[in-house]
Amino acid sequence: MRNKAVLLAALMASAATTVHAQTNLEKLSAFKKTGTTDFTVIEQGGQKAEAIKATLAKIKLPEGFKIDLYAIVPDARHMAVGTQGIVTFVGTRKTKIWAVTDRDKDRVADEVKDFAPSIEFTVPNGPCFSPEGVLYVAEQNRVLSFPAAEFFYEGPDVAAFNVVKQGELIPVDEESYNHTARVCRVGPDGKLYISLGQPFNVPPPEKLDLYKEKGISGIIRIGQDGSGREVFTTGVRNSVGHDFNPKNGDLWFTDNQVDGLGDDQPPGELNRQTAAGQNFGFPYFGGGTVRTNEYKDQEPPADAVLPAVEMAPHAADLGMTFYSGKQFPEKYRGGIFSAQHGSWNRTTPIGARVMFTPVNEDGSAGASEVFAEGWLDANGEYFGRPVDVAPLRDGSILVSDDLVGAVYRISYGS
The missing domain is CATH 1.20.5 (Single alpha-helices involved in coiled-coils or other helix-helix interfaces)
Incomplete structure (x- = not known):
């Protein structure tokens, strides 16, 4: 009893x-009001800050660039820079979203505290802004909107609304601990684009029809009010970074390749989508043109789109952004900055760096090159793992790091 x-x-x-x-x-x-009064506030100085700065002194950048500590942000993942230039919201793979504020505009954050502390978030990895200043947060299985986040984040209570209710982004039975970090962007058509990584290394055949129907293993788009859901992209293993080319509206996205096929294959992917409904070949291809063991005897889709750029195998390409600022030299304008998180299953790890990919006038990609590196030493030890890249209004860029728990700022010139 x-x-x-x-x-x-x-x-x-x-x-x-x-x-x-x-x-x-x-x-x-x-x-x-919810009755919530307390924030979690993160100290911005002290020994941790000094240790991070010592690591940043070892980072290699092209001539004329420098990298500085912008903020200490625990578990920092994807970032959304406020349209008013007031605050940057940083997602995590845990239960917090952080509000990062540089009040005196010295390009170093003065305050980091949790956002909307009365809400219980689950893997709120993907914040993004609409041009009108609405903040969206893509969680593991929910999407929320905060119409005036930049103006109400100072208090614990902030207007919040369901865009996709809990349990309706993907079927509840498909919730997993694996590949659940969502990202979002508002496209030039005003719709919300959300990536839905599938939970397997390679999914079993019995899952394929369901995943195609729901947009798992792809990217969906919906109205900003949650209406009109449709599958925009298929044949994607686990994309954790996408952005639109501001010149022509093409959607570009990174994709993480299949594990267990060796150290040097398959390649990572940077993809370009030019029309709705395109298929990018997974699970028939595990990355580039390398076939998966599970589907090697099956005919891949005849219209499968191959990567615009093949990246280094197992470097874990994540967040990306088009550079539209004017601070950096002409070479970088209109190109893509992307973060490589670094290997977890490669004999000799690679990655842990920021890449740059130029984009040509015809919309195609040029050759990718290393832009910032030094978080992975010669012994294979990580001193940081970049996750996302986001532009500030002054033309510098932010880089998040979930291993160290920090956001860095890369600038050019004095």
Whole structure:
């Protein structure tokens, strides 16, 4: 009897927690207070900052560039720079979104605190802004919007709304610990584009129809109100970075290749999509033109689009952005900066660097080159793992690092 009572109490407590989380979101949607008063504030100086600066002194950059510590941000993943230039929101693969503020505009953050602390986030990896200043957050299985995040983030309560309700972004049965970091962008058509990585190294055949229908193993697009969901991209293993070419509207995205095929294959991918519905070959191809063992005897799609650029194998290409600023030399304008997180399953690790890929006038890609490196030493030890790249309004770029828990700023000139 006592065991039953304990179990009943535990179930009631769990249910109460769930209801409380839902109630907070409902209250925020109705512009009501949640009663939350406390923030988690991250110290920005001290020994940790000095240790990070010592590592940054070893980073190699092209002549004229420099890298500095912008902010200490635990578990820093993808970033969304506010359209008003007030605050940068940084997602994580845990339960926090961080608001990073440089109040005195000295290009070093003065304050880092958690955003919307009354909301229980689950893998809020992917924040992104609309041109109108609406912040979207793509979680493991939900999408939220914050219409005035830049102006209300100073308080613990902020207007928040469901775009895609919990459990409706993907089927609940497909939730996994693997490949659940979503990213989002608002496209030139005003719609929200969200990547949906599939959970396997290579999915079994019985999953393919479901994944094609739901847009898992691809990119979906929806209206900013959550309506009109459609599958925009298929044949993608796990994309954790995409952006639109501002010159012609093409969607570009990184993709992580299949593991277990050797150190030197298959290549990583930087892809260019020029029309809705294009297929990029996975799981028949594991990266580039390298076939997967599981599907090597099956005919790949005849219209499969091959990568615009083949990147180094197992370097883990993640976040990317088109550079539209004017601070950097002409060579970099209109090109792509992307982050390589670094190998986890390669005998000799590679990556942990920022890459640059020029984009030609006809929209095609030039040859990629290393832009910033030095977080991986000759002994294969990581001193940082870049995740995402985002432009600041002054034309410098931010680089996030989830190993160190920091955001760096790369600038050019004095």
